Amino acid sequence: MPKFIYRMQSILSLKYKMEEQVKMEFAAARMRLDEEEEKLRRLFERKAYYEEEGRRLREHNLNVQDIMDNKNAILQMNDYIENQKIEVRRAEDELERKRKKLQEIMQERKVQEKLQEKAFEEFIKEENSAESKEVDELTSYTYGRRRR
Template identity: 45%
Template sequence: MAKFVYRMQNILELKQKIEEQEKANFGMATARFNQEQDKLRQLMIKQAAYERQLKELSIGNIDIKAIKTCKSAITSMKVALRDQMIEVSKAQKAMENARKKLNAVMMERKMHEKLREHAFEEFLDEMDREESKITDELVSYTYFNTEKEDE
């Protein structure tokens, strides 16, 4: 029996390798996005702690220097939060771009796999036709030989 050889197998393998690379890129982009979100959460927690500290400093004995220090820390935290939100947004956009690339590459790979499946189906059909042809020839040969022997 003949062996099935897909003539575009190297292209299919290349598409699979590209898909693996894009999966890795998407994984790294997702990890970066998660890291940036964690940084944002940590900054929010620090800001909330400074605001609590400011409330505590405002109650009881008032220490002007400590209050000013705390207010400047809150202001710098607001700036850091704004900057971190921008970083989170950039990471999210990068993650979305990586997802789009991955989806496109996956579609290409699936298309090539479908083409391979169709080629394999055609190969099987051709093998069936060849087998039927051989069987018909064998039956015809046997029939005619038995007919000649009877005469």
């Protein structure tokens, strides 16, 4: 029986490679989002620390300069937090783009795999048909020789 050779194997192989590459890009985008979310979490913790420090400053002796510095630090943290939220949104958008790209590549690969399966089934049908034809010819030949 001859060996099955899928004529579009190079395309299927390319689809596998592209899928792996996009999976790595997706993983990198996921890591970036995680990092950006971690930065945001740390900024919130820092802001909470400044707010707690502001409460302590107001409870004890009132040092106006320390209270003003603390208020400015909190306002600055609010700016940092807003900027970081924007970065988190960008990272989420990038992750979503990579997810859609990965989904598209996976669908293309599955289409190629289905085409390969159909080509293999057709190959098997042709081989079975050829084998059946050979058996019929052999049977006819053997029957014809016996008749003589």
